[in-house]
Amino acid sequence: MAKVTYVENDGTEHTIEVQNGMSLMEAAVKQGIPGIDGDCGGACACATCMVYVPDEWQGKLAGIETMEESMLDFCERREDNSRLSCQIVASDAIDGIRVQMPESQH
Amino acid sequence: MADDILIIGAGQAAAQAVQSLRAEGFEGPIKLFGDEPYAPYQRPPLSKKFLAGEIGYDRVELKGADFYTQSNVETHWGTRVTEIDRRQKRILTGDGRGFDYGKLLIATGSRVREINVPGFELDGVHYLRNIEDVKSIQAHFREGARMVVVGGGYIGLEVAAVAAKRGLSVTVLETADRVMARVVDPIVSHFYERVHREEGVTIETGVTVAGFEGTDKVEAVVSGEGKRFPCDFVVVGIGIIPNTELASEAGLEVSNGIVVDEQCRTSDPDICAAGDCTSHPSAVYGHRLRLESVHNAIEQGKTAAATLAGKEKPYNQVPWFWSDQYDLKLQIVGLSAGYTQAVVRGDPESGRSFAVFYLKDGVLVAVDAVNRAPEFMMAKMLTQKKAVLDPARIRDEAIPVKEIAG
Numbered sequence: 001m002a003k004v005t006y007v008e009n010d011g012t013e014h015t016i017e018v019q020n021g022m023s024l025m026e027a028a029v030k031q032g033i034p035g036i037d038g039d040c041g042g043a044c045a046c047a048t049c050m051v052y053v054p055d056e057w058q059g060k061l062a063g064i065e066t067m068e069e070s071m072l073d074f075c076e077r078r079e080d081n082s083r084l085s086c087q088i089v090a091s092d093a094i095d096g097i098r099v100q101m102p103e104s105q106h
Numbered sequence: 107m108a109d110d111i112l113i114i115g116a117g118q119a120a121a122q123a124v125q126s127l128r129a130e131g132f133e134g135p136i137k138l139f140g141d142e143p144y145a146p147y148q149r150p151p152l153s154k155k156f157l158a159g160e161i162g163y164d165r166v167e168l169k170g171a172d173f174y175t176q177s178n179v180e181t182h183w184g185t186r187v188t189e190i191d192r193r194q195k196r197i198l199t200g201d202g203r204g205f206d207y208g209k210l211l212i213a214t215g216s217r218v219r220e221i222n223v224p225g226f227e228l229d230g231v232h233y234l235r236n237i238e239d240v241k242s243i244q245a246h247f248r249e250g251a252r253m254v255v256v257g258g259g260y261i262g263l264e265v266a267a268v269a270a271k272r273g274l275s276v277t278v279l280e281t282a283d284r285v286m287a288r289v290v291d292p293i294v295s296h297f298y299e300r301v302h303r304e305e306g307v308t309i310e311t312g313v314t315v316a317g318f319e320g321t322d323k324v325e326a327v328v329s330g331e332g333k334r335f336p337c338d339f340v341v342v343g344i345g346i347i348p349n350t351e352l353a354s355e356a357g358l359e360v361s362n363g364i365v366v367d368e369q370c371r372t373s374d375p376d377i378c379a380a381g382d383c384t385s386h387p388s389a390v391y392g393h394r395l396r397l398e399s400v401h402n403a404i405e406q407g408k409t410a411a412a413t414l415a416g417k418e419k420p421y422n423q424v425p426w427f428w429s430d431q432y433d434l435k436l437q438i439v440g441l442s443a444g445y446t447q448a449v450v451r452g453d454p455e456s457g458r459s460f461a462v463f464y465l466k467d468g469v470l471v472a473v474d475a476v477n478r479a480p481e482f483m484m485a486k487m488l489t490q491k492k493a494v495l496d497p498a499r500i501r502d503e504a505i506p507v508k509e510i511a512g
């Protein structure tokens with residue numbers, strides 16, 4: 001179980017418990033948290049689930065695979081700390097993580 | 107008068123509409139009616155990871171159980187809507203109840219096209235649209251079991267891929283002279299035929315199914331050409347039919363889908379429609395479209411919600427779609443219909459990564475990208491802009507994708 005805080009672009013925070021094995025995208029969409037669309041359901045095919053991960057959490061995540069990298073590369077609002085939240089899987093190691101959402105996913 | 111917003115059909119478009127209605131600030135009552143026993147779920151995994159048993163129901167369900175309570179939505183699962191009474195502004199359900207509406211959203215999706223040949227009612231002949239269908243198909247998944255897939259479209263081919271991986275003996279029968287003939291260039295069809303053969307699947311094109319044979323259950327598929335394909339079970343994937351009957355019986359305009367405008371409004375201003383069941387105008391292509399895709403359902407769900415909440419969010423996007431088979435991720439953006447030139451980037455003859463750019467008089471109208479996310483993402487931008495591309499630059503892999511437009 002990981003406690004995850006999603007921060008909307010306007011600063012609104014949503015903190016939820018995400019069960020291990022579930023992606024941060026799935027958990028957000030299930031709760032209807034605004035700011036993450038997840039159109040493809042986590043198939044790494046849409047890049048509508050981008051989030052910014054603070055540096056202190058970067059090292060705790062699995063590395064970026066080629067597919068994710070190419071999708072991110074074309075995101076309009078990509079920053080150095082961007083990740084696709086469908087590729088971030090909850091585990092005890094990321095308990096307490098905070099991710100920031102972009103202004104829009106399109 | 108009731109200001110309730112009622113939603114008929116509880117699928118992808120409906121779930122999005124619920125979320126967007128609340129996000130748009132609508133605070134009145136929302137009631138959601140779905141004839142399946144489940145809350146809205148995603149269909150794409152039904153022919154992919156869910157069919158393969160890699161993920162369970164908790165991962166296909168679109169929203170968590172408390173989402174509907176928290177959004178203050180009254181849910182009626184397992185409830186079929188049988189009539190829309192526009193004069194009284196109420197809907198009737200199969201169990202004889204009536205519910206008044208202020209505004210209505212029709213999000214009834216589509217159903218499978220059935221195959222009408224002798225033996226179609228035999229046990230072991232399956233379709234794939236919902237969770238129950240997956241369960242019936244999975245019950246046959248044993249190593250060595252013989253499966254015949256009727257129809258070489260995305261869904262049939264995805265099922266073939268999953269079954270082949272599970273060690274089944276798989277044959278795909280397609281009427282056209284190549285698979286996916288309706289939507290992609292022969293280059294892409296032949297690529298997929300090659301990969302399926304490499305994975306051990308038999309693909310037979312130019313085969314028209316004339317009937318199913320068997321005593322208690324299906325034992326063989328017979329073709330019009332007289333060929334016989336012995337099998338243990340069959341999965342039929344020959345297309346879908348939009349669920350428009352409720353709308354047409356209520357006197358709404360229907361023509362290859364429920365006719366809506368770019369705000370998802372039907373011919374009745376109090377009724378919107380969204381998803382697979384609609385026919386909508388496309389400013390990008392200059393004619394009406396009826397699409398069968400998640401993206402379309404989500405975006406129309408958003409647009410319809412805005413309209414119902416008294417706002418405007420016109421739907422005008424280039425369609426996109428994906429399909430997963432084996433280690434191939436096919437991402438399609440745009441509609442290639444009417445293209446004048448197909449330009450290939452990469453090598454579809456060997457290997458498993460390339461993209462086909464479809465040009466219509468020089469303008470990019472669509473791209474099929476196989477394991478080519480950069481090409482797909484770039485094409486999303488370029489098709490929306492109606493970019494004119496130079497075929498030589500597309501072909502030249504020394505030019506980075508980002509610089510393809512010059």
Ligand SMILES: Cc1cc2nc3c(=O)[nH]c(=O)nc-3n(C[C@H](O)[C@H](O)[C@H](O)COP(=O)(O)OP(=O)(O)OC[C@H]3O[C@@H](n4cnc5c(N)ncnc54)[C@H](O)[C@@H]3O)c2cc1C
Nearest residue numbers: 115117118119141149150187214215381382398399400403
């Ligand atoms: C196996 C499969 C794989 C797919 N793969 C992909 C893919 O990879 N990518 C992609 O983009 N798209 C894919 N699709 C298509 C995509 O799932 C659909 O386009 C999408 O679900 C459409 O959403 P919808 O809300 O319009 O309809 P649905 O999600 O079908 O929802 C409509 C709901 O309304 C219910 N309903 C109908 N009539 C009534 C009534 N009178 N009363 C009450 N309820 C009613 C239906 O039973 C259904 O539950 C796939 C579809 C299938 C079946």
Ligand code: FES
Nearest residue numbers: 038042044047086
């Ligand atoms: S949900 Fe589509 S890429 Fe993450």
